[in-house]
């Protein structure tokens with residue numbers, strides 16, 4: 418499992434606090450490092466702040482205090498325009514897909530290629546079909562997001578996030594709402610991206626079994642902090658009562 | 672966790688309240704500070720849009736789409752509204768003037784009123800209602816379904832991608848719509864006037880001899896700031912949307928109401944500043 422992981426930290430969160438506009442503190446002192454090529458699963462109760470954590474890493478939210486470093490760049494105080502260089506190297510898979518309503522599945526995946534590359538229409542077609550194939554969405558490319566099921570939307574979202582060949586991919590529940598076979602296929606896609614391109618993945622998931630199987634390390638978010646962050650094996654033998662309850666009861670509730 | 676959140680909430684809202692009541696009466700906030708902050712935000716978005724317009728490549732496809740939405744799809748209702756205004760205006764004035772021997776003023780009176788005020792204003796009101804609502808609803812929906820975040824995560828500036836084409840479409844299409852509205856409003860007025868004894872030749876002669884290019888130009892010039900206001904105010908409402916479907920509804924209503932208010936204010940200012 419250790420192959421393709423280097424010791425370079427591509428994501429470094431230091432004492433990150435985040436409060437929503439109404440003043441509620443969602444994250445209260447998160448420390449997290451992710452190495453290049455690593456697959457890191459983040460688990461935690463619903464509402465614990467996992468999506469918030471991913472958005473902080475993607476620079477979509479700004480921490481109230483603390484610092485966020487991505488790919489060696491401290492992005493904490495960067496302007497939107499300065500952030501764009503880093504963002505081109507990160508793919509984000511949103512929890513509900515966040516596909517562009519007015520574009521078909523094909524155009525959604527082609528969107529980043531059209532915006533940021535000089536590829537010809539033929540090259541774009543080829544690349545988009547390759548990506549749609551990888552997520553099992555070939556044949557639905559002409560459909561609008563409104564005509565897709567939740568799971569299909571999510572898979573198109575994955576294809577779009579991978580289009581520019583990012584070094585880091587942040588997945589927000591990539592397999593929730595998918596049937597077990599499709600979920601397995603997405604999990605192997607994630608592993609494959611690492612094997613082939615050394616992609617670093619941070620995966621928010623409620624699927625504790627996939628998390629154990631897939632991840633090099635798991636981080637457990639609880640009460641606004643990372644409660645434990647360790648290899649799956651170490652987590653299994655961790656005696657903290659919350660950890661035990663979480664991995665045994667399986668999923669959502671505390 | 673839940674309890675802590677509640678405590679935090681209470682504390683922050685209590686603090687906010689006491690600060691406000693200690694320093695200033697309530698109305699200062701509501702009627703002075705809120706509008707100033709709002710206008711500041713709109714001005715910032717306008718500045719950002721102008722910057723993006725010149726520093727980023729133009730999305731031609733988006734621009735054409737929006738020109739279709741703002742121009743082509745609004746044309747019929749704009750023409751209908753202005754024509755009905757022209758008809759009514761003519762009904763009220765043509766017979767009255769004709770019977771008093773001032774029939775040769777009817778054409779000028781109508782054309783002047785429509786060119787300077789009714790044309791640009793009615794066009795702006797119709798576009799604010801139709802297009803402003805559409806801008807706010809579409810962008811607002813994108814905001815609450817994280818599509819705006821998706822744009823940002825793909826290193827695409829939402830202002831350059833969404834606001835610039837909409838504002839340009841309004842800048843280009845508003846004078847065009849106003850021009851056509853002027854023509855159709857005046858012609859329908861002429862039609863009505865001819866039924867009460869003002870012959871079309873007299874009507875047109877009257878326009879030719881009294882209406883100046885300035886009258887036409889003032890109306891067309893006014894329509895450009897109207898378009899900018901409608902686009903920026905509505906896109907701003909869309910981008911600031913929070914709170915799901917209900918939030919989108921609120922943003923849409925606010926976009927129309929605020930666009931209209933600002934259009935009225937701009938109309939008064941411009942009408943008093945521009946050459947008479």
Ligand SMILES: Nc1ncnc2c1ncn2[C@@H]1O[C@H](COP(=O)(O)OP(=O)(O)OP(=O)(O)O)[C@@H](O)[C@H]1O
Nearest residue numbers: 437438439443462463464465466467468469470512
């Ligand atoms: N705009 C907002 N205003 C107020 N509270 C918010 C806002 N956004 C998020 N929150 C709160 O922040 C907390 C964390 O939300 P987040 O979406 O990160 O949770 P999550 O761990 O991803 O949950 P899930 O597993 O259900 O997706 C929640 O308790 C939520 O109530």
Ligand SMILES: [Mg+2]
Nearest residue numbers: 467468512589
């Ligand atoms: Mg979430």
